[in-house]
Amino acid sequence: MSEVLLTATGLTKRFGGLAAVNNVSLALWRDRIHAVIGPNGAGKSTLANLLSGDLPPTDGQVMLCGADITGWTPERISRQGLGRSYQKTNIFQAFTVWDNVRLAAQSRQSQQPWNPLGWLLNASKSIATNDRATRAIELSGLKDRREAMAGAISHGEQRQLEIAMTLATEPQVLLLDEPLAGMGVAEAQRMVELLLKLKADHAILLVEHDMDAVFALADHLTVMVNGQVIASGTPEAIRSNADVQAAYLGEEQA
Amino acid sequence: MSTPRANLEVFPRSVRLMLWLGLAALAAFPFVGGDFYVQMVTRMMILAIFAMSLDLLQGVSGLVSLGHAAYFGLAGYALAFLMPQNEATSIWLTLPLSVLASGLAALVIGFFVVRTHGIYFIMVTMAFAQMVFFLFFDNKALGGSDGLYINFKPTVSLGGWTLMDLDDKKTLYFFTLATLLLVYGFLRRLLWSPFGRALAGIRINEHRMRALGFGTFGYKLTAFSLAGALAGLAGYLWGVQTGYINPELMGFHMSAHAIMMVILGGMGNFAGAIVGAFGFEVVLHLFKDLPQVGSVQLGKHWQLWMGSFIVLVVIFAPRGLLGLAGRLGRHKGAVDE
Numbered sequence: 001m002s003e004v005l006l007t008a009t010g011l012t013k014r015f016g017g018l019a020a021v022n023n024v025s026l027a028l029w030r031d032r033i034h035a036v037i038g039p040n041g042a043g044k045s046t047l048a049n050l051l052s053g054d055l056p057p058t059d060g061q062v063m064l065c066g067a068d069i070t071g072w073t074p075e076r077i078s079r080q081g082l083g084r085s086y087q088k089t090n091i092f093q094a095f096t097v098w099d100n101v102r103l104a105a106q107s108r109q110s111q112q113p114w115n116p117l118g119w120l121l122n123a124s125k126s127i128a129t130n131d132r133a134t135r136a137i138e139l140s141g142l143k144d145r146r147e148a149m150a151g152a153i154s155h156g157e158q159r160q161l162e163i164a165m166t167l168a169t170e171p172q173v174l175l176l177d178e179p180l181a182g183m184g185v186a187e188a189q190r191m192v193e194l195l196l197k198l199k200a201d202h203a204i205l206l207v208e209h210d211m212d213a214v215f216a217l218a219d220h221l222t223v224m225v226n227g228q229v230i231a232s233g234t235p236e237a238i239r240s241n242a243d244v245q246a247a248y249l250g251e252e253q254a
Numbered sequence: 255m256s257t258p259r260a261n262l263e264v265f266p267r268s269v270r271l272m273l274w275l276g277l278a279a280l281a282a283f284p285f286v287g288g289d290f291y292v293q294m295v296t297r298m299m300i301l302a303i304f305a306m307s308l309d310l311l312q313g314v315s316g317l318v319s320l321g322h323a324a325y326f327g328l329a330g331y332a333l334a335f336l337m338p339q340n341e342a343t344s345i346w347l348t349l350p351l352s353v354l355a356s357g358l359a360a361l362v363i364g365f366f367v368v369r370t371h372g373i374y375f376i377m378v379t380m381a382f383a384q385m386v387f388f389l390f391f392d393n394k395a396l397g398g399s400d401g402l403y404i405n406f407k408p409t410v411s412l413g414g415w416t417l418m419d420l421d422d423k424k425t426l427y428f429f430t431l432a433t434l435l436l437v438y439g440f441l442r443r444l445l446w447s448p449f450g451r452a453l454a455g456i457r458i459n460e461h462r463m464r465a466l467g468f469g470t471f472g473y474k475l476t477a478f479s480l481a482g483a484l485a486g487l488a489g490y491l492w493g494v495q496t497g498y499i500n501p502e503l504m505g506f507h508m509s510a511h512a513i514m515m516v517i518l519g520g521m522g523n524f525a526g527a528i529v530g531a532f533g534f535e536v537v538l539h540l541f542k543d544l545p546q547v548g549s550v551q552l553g554k555h556w557q558l559w560m561g562s563f564i565v566l567v568v569i570f571a572p573r574g575l576l577g578l579a580g581r582l583g584r585h586k587g588a589v590d591e
Contacts, residue, residue, distance in 0.1 A: 052465065078467030090465075092458045094260040103455050106448050107467040113449050113476040119440075123448040149260075169467055 003030050005203040006051070006082070006173050011060035013046055020046040022227040023060070028173055028203035033195065035206045035218035039247070043227040044207045045087055048177050051205070052084045053077040065172055078107070083171030085162040087178045087207070093151030097142055097161055098133070100150050104168035105132035133168050140164035140194060156187035163194065174204045180213055192216055215239070223247070261313060261454075261522030262573050263445065266580045273525055280431055284424045292423050293495070294535075299430045300491045302531035303437050305515040306524045307484035310441060312513065313521030314450065315477050316457030317368070320376045320509050321383025322485055324363075325356040327504030329486030330493035331390065332356070334402040342406035345420075349408070352490040353483050359386070360482020361475070368474040371460075383509060391501040401500025404493050420494060430491055434528070437484060441524045453477055454522075514564050520574025529575050537563060 006028040013021040021043045028034050036044050049055040051062060053074040061070050065081045072080070092100050106129050112118060124130070137143055140160045145153055150161060159179055166174060179195070180188045192213055198204065208214050214221070214235075221238040223231045231241045238244055265273070280299070284292050304326055311317040332352035337343055367378045390396045407420040410429075420426045444450045452473050455463045463470050493499050502508065511534065519530020541559040544552035552559075571578040 054465070073469075074464045075467050075469050078465060084465060086462075086465075090459065090462050092455060092462065094458050095454075099451075103451055104466050106451065109448060111469060111472070113452065113473045119444045119447050119449055121447050123446055123451040126448070129448075165462075165466065 004028070005030055005065055006205075007063045008051060009061045009063075011047070011050055011062065012058050013043075013050055013055060014058045019227045021050060021057075024222075024224070024227075024229055025060075026205075026222055026229075026232070028205055030172070030201065030203045031199060032219040033199055033204045033206055033217050034220045034222065035208060035214045036222045036224060037208065037211070037214055038224035041226075042224040044224055045177060046227075047224070048084065048175055048205070048207055052082060052175055078169060078171075081172035082175060083166035083169045083173070084175035085159075085166045085177060085179060087181060089155070089158045089162060091150050091158060091161055091165065093149070095150055096146065097148050097150055097153065097157075097164075098137070098146040100161055101137050101142075101164050101168050102129060102133040104165040105129045105136065107169055108132065132170060136164045136168035139167055139197070141190060156183045156191075159183060159187075159191065160194075163191075167198070172203065174198065174202045176204065177207045178209060179206070180208060180210045188213060262520055262526070262577050262580060263454075263523050265523070265525065265576075268582065269525070269576060269580045272579050276529075277435075284427050289423050292427050296423070296427045296430050296495055297492075298532050298535045299427075299434045300488050300495065301512075301515065301535060302528040303434055303491070304485055304488035305512050305519070305527035305531040306437055306441055307481045307488065308512045309516045309521060309524055309527040310444075310453075310477055310481045310484070312516050313523070313526070314445065314457065315453040315474060317474065317478070318376050318513065319367075319379040319478075319481075320506075320513070321379035321381070321386075322481070322512055323506075323508035324383035324386040324504045325360050325482035325485040326489035326492070326508065326512075327390075327499065327501070328359050328386065329353060329356040329489035330404075330499035330503060331396070331402065332486075333408075333490055333493040334397070334404050334499050337404050337406055337408070339405060342409050345408035345410045347408075349487075349490060352493075353486045356486025356489065357479050357483030360485075361479040364475045364478035364482070368471060368478055380506070380509070383504065384506070387501050387504045387506075390504065397500070399501060401498060401502075404497045404499065407494055407497075426495060430495075433487065433491065437487065438524055438528065441484075445524070449473065449476070457522075514560075518564065518567055518574055520576035523576070526574050526576040533575055 004027050009025050011021055011024045012019060024047060026034065036047065038044055046055065050057045053072050056071055061068060064077065067080055069077050069080055092103065106123065109126060109129055137146065140163050142157065142160050142164055145157060150158065163179060180191055183191060188210065195204065195217055206217065218235055221233065221235055222229055223238060223244050225247045230247060231238055231244045283295055308319065308322045311319050329352040332355040333348050336348045336351060363382045367375060367382065370378050391399050410417045410420060418425050418429065420429060452468055456470050456473060460470050492503065515530040515534045516527050518533050519528065520526030538556065538560065541556035542553050546552065567574065
C-alpha cells in the first residue's frame with residue numbers, strides 16, 4: 001500500500017537576487033519513483049540539496065516521515081530516514097568498498113562518541129552493522145568487489161557504491177542525484193533494474209538526464225526550468241505536454 | 255580524480271618486527287645507559303606520548319592543531335599548583351586532576367574550534383594556544399615568564415606502602431615506558447573502534463559522513479578533548495621529570511615540533527608518532543652539535559638544517575620513517591598501494 005513519506009511545500013532557495021529553486025512543491029510516495037528532469041541549471045541539484053539539508057531553504061517546508069525537517073542538519077535528516085547519493089561521486093576513496101559500506105551502516109549504530117565504553121570495541125565485529133552492510137552490498141551487486149579500493153574501481157562501480165552506502169543507512173526515502181551519470185549502456189541497464197527493485201519499499205526521488213531511463217522508471221515526472229516547475233504528471237502526460245516539448249524534450253531530440 | 259593515499263594503519267611484518275626490536279631496546283636501555291642518557295630517553299618517551307596525542311587529531315581525524323602544546327603545558331601547571339611547597343602529594347590525586355584540567359580546557363576550547371575547517375582550524379587552535387600562553391606569561395600569580403618549580407615528585411603509595419620512588423631515574427624511566435605502552439595500546443584499540451573508524455571517515459570526507467547521518471561535531475569534539483587529556487598526561491610526566499614548568503612548554507615552537515614529529519614518523523597509526531618523536535630529538539641533537547666551519551657555527555643554525563630535513567622527508571618519504579621502513583621490507587617490484 002502506498003503512503004506519502006516526504007512532502008515539500010513552496011520550497012524556495014534564493015542566492016542573492018537569483019531564485020535557484022522557486023516555489024516547488026512535491027510529494028514522494030512509497031513504491032513510486034518520482035523523477036525530476038530539466039535542462040542544466042534548472043535547479044534540480046539545488047532542490048536535492050534543500051531536501052537533504054545540505055542547503056537551508058529560504059522559504060517553504062519539508063515534512064519527512066511525519067516530522068517537519070525544515071532547517072535540520074544533514075545528519076539529522078539522514079537519521080530521520082532520508083538517504084541520498086551524489087551527482088559527483090562522493091565516496092571514501094582511501095577505503096575499501098567494504099569499509100565504505102560498513103562505515104555507512106555504522107551510522108545506524110548508537111552514536112555516542114564520548115562514551116568511553118565504545119572506545120575499546122572493535123568496529124568490524126558489530127553483527128548488526130555487518131549484516132546491514134552485507135545486505136546493501138549484495139543488493140547493489142558489488143559482492144565480488146568488497147576488498148577493492150574504492151578509488152580504484154570503475155566509474156560505474158563507484159556509482160553502485162554510492163547507492164550501496166545510501167542503502168546501508170536503511171532509508172525510507174531515496175534521493176538519487178543522477179545515478180546513471182557517465183555510465184555505459186550495460187551498466188546503466190543494471191542500475192535501472194536495481195532502482196526498480198528498490199522501488200518496492202522506498203519512496204524514490206530521481207534526478208536524471210538519461211531520458212530513456214527516466215521514462216522507463218518514473219511513475220511521476222516533475223519538469224523544472226529556471227528554478228520553477230513548468231509541468232508535473234504521469235510520463236504520458238509529460239510526453240505530450242507542449243510546454244515541456246518546447247522547453248526541454250525538443251532540445252534533447254534536436 | 256586522484257586517489258588519496260591511505261594512512262599506513264595496518265603494519266607490514268617488517269614494521270612490526272622493527273617496533274618489537276625498538277621495545278626490547280627501550281626495555282633494556284637503563285641497564286646499559288648512564289643516568290644522563292636514561293633521563294634523555296625518558297624525555298623522548300614523554301614527547302612520544304605527546305606526539306601520539308596529536309596524531310589522534312592530525313593523522314587520524316585530519317585536524318591539524320597548531321596549538322596542541324597548550325594542553326601539554328596546562329597539566330604541568332596543574333601539577334605545580336597541586337604540589338605543596340614543602341611536602342610531596344600523591345600521584346593518585348595529582349595525575350587525574352592534571353589530566354582532567356587539560357581535558358577540560360580542550361573540551362571548552364574545542365567547542366569553538368572544531369566548528370572550523372582547514373586553514374581556519376589551524377589558525378584558531380593557534381590563537382587559543384597563544385591566549386593560554388600569554389595568560390601564564392603575563393601573570394605573576396601564575397608564575398609569569400619564569401615559570402614554576404615543582405619541588406617534589408609525587409608519591410606512589412598504596413595503604414602506607416611505597417610502590418615506587420619516582421625520584422629514582424630508572425624507576426621514572428620504566429614508569430614512563432609503561433605509560434607510553436598503555437597509551438599506545440589504548441590508541442591502537444581506539445583506531446579500530448567505531449569511534450576511530452568514524453574519525454578516519456571524517457578525515458577523508460566529512461561532508462559525506464554528515465550525509466550518512468554522523469553527527470561529526472560530537473566526534474571531533476570528543477577527539478579534541480581526548481587528545482588534550484593525553485597531551486596533559488605527557489605534560490604531567492614532563493613536570494614530574496624536570497621539576498619545572500614554564501610558558502615556553504605551551505608555546506608555538508612546542509606545538510610546531512609535535513606536528514613535525516608526527517609527519518617525520520608517519521601519520522595516523524601512533525607508532526609513527528613514537529618513531530617521529532625519537533627521530534626528531536636525535537636529529538635535533540645531531541644538528542645542534544654540528545661543528546664550527548670557518549667562521550660559521552653550523553650548530554647554531556640547527557633550525558635551518560631541521561627545516562631542510564623535514565622537507566626532504568616529506569618529499570622522499572611521504573608516509574614518514576615508518577612508511578619508509580614498510581617499503582624497504584617489501585619485495586622488490588611490489589607496488590605501493
